[in-house]
Amino acid sequence: MEGNDVKRISRLTAILTQLQTKRRLTATSLADKFGVSTRTIYRDIKTLEKAGVPVLTEEGKGYMLMEGYRIPPVMFTENQANALILAEQLVLKNKDASFIRDYAEAIDKIKSILRYSIQDKANLLAERTRYDEALNQERNSSNLSELQSALTNYKLVRIRYINKEGSTTDRIIEPFAILSAENWYLIAWCRLRKEFRFFRPDRIQNMEVLSENFEPHNLTLQEYFDKYQ
Template sequence: MEYSEVNRLSRLTAILVRFQTKRIITATELSEKFQVSKRTIYRDVKALEKAGVPILTEEGKGYSLMEGYRIPPVMFTEKQVNALILAEQLVLKSKDTSFVQDYAEAIDKIKSILRYTIQDKANLLADRTQYDEALNQERNSSNLSDLQNALTNYKLVKIRYVNKEGSTTDRIIEPFAVLSAENWYLIAWCRLRKEFRFFRPDRIQKMEVLSENFDPHKLTLQEYFDKYQSAP
């Protein structure tokens, strides 16, 4: 995810929270708050409306939320929350401390209205996700969201995987953690090799999240590194 995309995501989140705490908001106020043009704010409001947020336009006054509307737990699916957690990891690497603080506060407010089961899963994913900035890296996989979901729900995943030598194998894995260095990596227990392995999502040719659960691994990400001292 590019920085501009993360920046917009954080702004949309903060605008939504601001709508919850103030009855009338003007485009001018929002543009000054987030240091963007009013045209950008108009596009953000349209995006929120398309996402199902009932925003009312009061002529000559500004925007408001439909009376009685609150963000319901069902508004954010589990995968959407997982995406926010990943974005949070990118934001935490920002050198702008105010930006980090604003986004962290917005994420906390979102977590506060989630169902407890999704809260627990979001916190688990946050603890099991690590991001290290790398310039000019390409993102060419489409499996990360499903892998996150399998991780937080302890679901086995069947994959057809091509390693760096070009060999293809079919494996059953137990997703454990997600991190990024020069690319995204999944740490998972491989039932074929009977050990923890690093997998690159862009090397997964075929994937199926199975209905069968696995027993959670009773260690944190830091404990994993301390114990196995592995590197991608």
């Protein structure tokens, strides 16, 4: 097989992966990512279509996979599997218990699709790798997973929040972004204060994700910082 053929097969596989992980992709963004022309991407998409992959084209918007279509799981290399195991130790430093639980469950699912030879090595590495600061890390919240879900599904959240002065208020918020520094921080539109506010998940005493949706805020995270910070 010629070198160009190998490159093209690799690119086609990568495009499939991208289509499965992103809701919509443009020919321009794919061309930039893979360092080829948009004409090459057009040809690649037609090749995938001829192979039976249900790629949908939205005029002027881009490409997406038909709802419900799934490609077989990607096989990780040994080095990629090792990187995930090391990342797991860094996740254990996190102060939110729900985040740690969800990551551990995701790692277990990833391990289940590894080839047995890599799976055994990944398990060995997990047993032999420890990040000292992670061993006895204090967990001071368990709200992050629900906040992530509320953010991506545009759900209102009712919280009882205690601020740094010790005052408690009941609020309804519209989650916008999640940041990590020494602690996790949630940026949300506060309906009580009628402005964007920072909230620390570990200061949320009670929380309920409501069934009611809010109108998505039409700005990116960078645009938020440019406008409000």
